[in-house]
Amino acid sequence: MFLKRISLLRDNGAAMEQYPYTIPAIHHLEKIDLASPVVFFVGENGSGKSTLLEAIADRCGFHPAGGGRNNTYEVHASGASLADSIRLSWMPKITNGFFMRAESFYHFATHIDQLEEDDPSAYASYGGRSLHEQSHGESFFSLFQNRFSGQALYLLDEPEAALSPQRQLAFLRILHELAEQEGCQFVIATHSPILLGYPGAQILHFTDGPIEEIGYEETDHFKITKYFLDHREKFLKDILSD
Numbered sequence: 698m699f700l701k702r703i704s705l706l707r708d709n710g711a712a713m714e715q716y717p718y719t720i721p722a723i724h725h726l727e728k729i730d731l732a733s734p735v736v737f738f739v740g741e742n743g744s745g746k747s748t749l750l751e752a753i754a755d756r757c758g759f760h761p762a763g764g765g766r767n768n769t770y771e772v773h774a775s776g777a778s779l780a781d782s783i784r785l786s787w788m789p790k791i792t793n794g795f796f797m798r799a800e801s802f803y804h805f806a807t808h809i810d811q812l813e814e815d816d817p818s819a820y821a822s823y824g825g826r827s828l829h830e831q832s833h834g835e836s837f838f839s840l841f842q843n844r845f846s847g848q849a850l851y852l853l854d855e856p857e858a859a860l861s862p863q864r865q866l867a868f869l870r871i872l873h874e875l876a877e878q879e880g881c882q883f884v885i886a887t888h889s890p891i892l893l894g895y896p897g898a899q900i901l902h903f904t905d906g907p908i909e910e911i912g913y914e915e916t917d918h919f920k921i922t923k924y925f926l927d928h929r930e931k932f933l934k935d936i937l938s939d
């Protein structure tokens with residue numbers, strides 16, 4: 698593990714009454730201690746997971762819309778302002794890594810196509826061909842399989858977005874190999890009850906108050922999915938009736 702703690706500085710003149718400090722999880726944030734090589738951010742839509750992940754990425758020097766330290770391209774990224782108020786504590790400090798954000802992966806793929814025009818080896822880290830020529834799920838998987846390795850920090854925003862359940866399980870295997878054998882560290886925002894099941898992961902729940910650590914079976918993702926699968930017909934009848 699490399700990144701040990703994320704702290705919010707409150708005395709640097711940031712406008713606490715404005716976005717992103719008005720998001721409850723950010724508003725209450727003091728520090729988060731990362732206790733496992735695989736950490737998940739969970740919480741309702743709009744609870745601030747992407748905003749914090751993007752700020753961490755920016756602080757790491759990764760492109761805030763997706764990429765590593767050497768990827769520079771233009772695209773809108775909204776959470777970068779929080780980066781000025783975030784302190785990252787490392788032991789040891791590393792600079793390798795990557796920020797993957799499902800929602801702007803298209804722009805990243807275009808950026809790699811542009812690199813390939815000047816450097817014919819640019820596709821090598823992405824499965825040997827344009828990410829645009831691969832399906833959404835295949836392109837995510839090419840990234841995980843070919844680009845990720847070694848002593849690095851990977852920040853992933855909803856990596857499950859394009860993955861079938863089968864591929865999510867395959868992703869867990871890659872995650873396991875990278876975390877166990879290569880020493881990679883992951884911080885992942887997810888809604889996937891499959892990914893969240895990774896053994897030994899630390900799950901941080903973005904609530905209406907402070908961020909809380911919870912167990913897998915305490916997550917809504919587990920509880921709602923389990924209830925749905927166990928009582929599908931009744932559940933649907935209840936929610937679809939007037």
Ligand SMILES: Nc1ncnc2c1ncn2[C@@H]1O[C@H](COP(=O)(O)OP(=O)(O)OP(=O)(O)O)[C@@H](O)[C@H]1O
Binds near residue numbers: 740741886
């Ligand atoms: N540029 C912006 N200005 C004002 N509010 C914003 C801006 N960008 C995001 N927000 C708000 O910040 C909140 C947190 O957004 P964020 O994308 O971090 O949520 P999230 O937990 O990642 O959600 P999801 O699970 O849907 O991806 C949301 O209520 C969103 O509407």
